Amino acid sequence: xxxxxxxxxxxxxxxxxxxxxxxxxxxxxxxxxxxxxxxxxxxxxxxxxxxxxxxxxxxxxxxxxxxxxxxxxxxxxxxxxxxxxxxxxxxxxxxxxxxxxxxxxxxxxxxxxxxxxxxxxxxxxxxxxxxxxxxxxxxxxxxxxxxxxxxxxxxxxxxxxxxxxxxxxxxxxxxxxxxxxxxxxxxxxxxxxxxxxxxxxxxxxxxxxxxxxxxxxxxxxxxxxxxxxxxxxxxxxxxxxxxxxxxxxxxxxxxxxxxxxxxxxxxxxxxxxxxxxx
Numbered sequence: 043x044x045x046x047x048x049x050x051x052x053x054x055x056x057x058x059x060x061x062x063x064x065x066x067x068x069x070x071x072x073x074x075x076x077x078x079x080x081x082x083x084x085x086x087x088x089x090x091x092x093x094x095x096x097x098x099x100x101x102x103x104x105x106x107x108x109x110x111x112x113x114x115x116x117x118x119x120x121x122x123x124x125x126x127x128x129x130x131x132x133x134x135x136x137x138x139x140x141x142x143x144x145x146x147x148x149x150x151x152x153x154x155x156x157x158x159x160x161x162x163x164x165x166x167x168x169x170x171x172x173x174x175x176x177x178x179x180x181x182x183x184x185x186x187x188x189x190x191x192x193x194x195x196x197x198x199x200x201x202x203x204x205x206x207x208x209x210x211x212x213x214x215x216x217x218x219x220x221x222x223x224x225x226x227x228x229x230x231x232x233x234x235x236x237x238x239x240x241x242x243x244x245x246x247x248x249x250x251x252x253x254x255x256x257x258x259x260x261x262x263x264x265x266x267x268x269x270x271x272x273x274x275x276x277x278x279x280x281x282x283x284x285x286x287x288x289x290x291x292x293x294x295x296x297x298x299x300x301x302x303x304x305x306x307x308x309x310x311x312x313x314x315x316x317x318x319x320x
Contacts, residue, residue, distance in 0.1 A: 079106070083159035084166055087131075094129025096121065100158070101132035105168055108156040120224055122234070123208060123318050131161070133171035135318070194229070203230060204275060208318040210238070211311025213303045221307040231274050235267040242300075262288040266304060275312070281305045 085100075085107045093100035099111045110124070117124045127135050137144045145153075161169045190196060198205055206227050213221040222239035225232055240247040240263060247260040265288040270277055280286045281301030311317075 079160050079168075082106070082157070084162040085159040086162060086164060087169065090131075090161065091129045096125055096128075099125065099128035101127045101130060102161045102169075102171075103133050103136045103153070105161050105170060106157055107159040107161055108153060109158045110153075110156045113152075113156060119318075120208075120236075120238075126318075131171055138319075198230070204312050205316050206230075207316030208234075209308075209311035209314070210317045211307045211309065211314065212239075213307040213310065221303050223304065223307045223311065225308070225311065227275060231272055232270045232277070233272065235270055237263065237267070263304075265289060266301070278305050278308050 085102075090100055090102055090107060092098075093109070093111075096114055097111070098109075099114055100107055100109050102108075114121060114124055139145050163169050195205060197203075204227055206229065208224070208226050210222070210224050212219050212223075219239055220242055222237065224234070224236050224238055226234040237248060240260070245256055247256065247263060250257045250260045262284075266281065266284065269287045281304055284301035287301075
């Protein structure tokens with residue numbers, strides 16, 4: 043019994059020591075970061091706004107400014123997802139990679155390599171995320187002031203309709219991805235539809251070129267997305283009869299399209315919810 047008490051006491055002491063070390067490290071890290079920020083180049087919102095493209099992409103996160111131009115081509119999502127934050131205060135997007143889910147600690151470590159300055163106002167005083175968003179006329183802030191009679195997001199949520207935003211979905215069979223699709227919804231209508239992956243067995247349709255035996259099938263798949271563009275989300279059910287959306291090219295029938303797989307990928311995206319907000 044005495045040995046158990048001793049072992050328990052040693053364990054508690056070890057945990058307490060470990061907690062103290064972690065706390066001290068975190069405190070010293072915060073102090074070091076605060077000190078380093080004073081030495082960073084000051085960057086105003088107007089200067090930040092000048093770098094709002096793939097050629098020069100800066101964004102502000104928690105009062106710091108990062109030049110992520112070189113990283114944009116390596117970002118794992120579509121470039122549009124990250125480019126929408128260029129030249130802006132991007133704390134909201136960083137803290138909500140998906141609604142309520144922030145970027146990982148590993149991503150935070152990678153981000154520090156692109157640190158170039160600190161966000162300040164015209165007087166040189168630090169600017170926080172909320173103040174920066176208000177100064178920039180942030181759309182989300184404006185929407186937050188809408189009344190219940192005007193807030194379209196609220197209307198769609200209460201009616202059980204999909205929210206406007208960027209979506210991704212997949213169709214997987216026997217552990218193999220056959221269709222990976224990305225799209226946006228604007229007022230319940232499709233925009234920006236694109237395949238990120240489209241394959242069956244050993245045939246990669248997206249890699250096919252004109253003259254390949256299955257190239258006409260790839261063209262039919264692209265026609266489907268072209269004809270869904272601007273249509274309401276309910277238009278996906280026409281894919282059960284894909285010949286309504288794609289032409290019969292070079293003798294290939296609509297049955298070759300396997301439209302139900304595309305429906306499944308789109309519905310998977312809708313079920314997962316908004317990947318990123320507009």
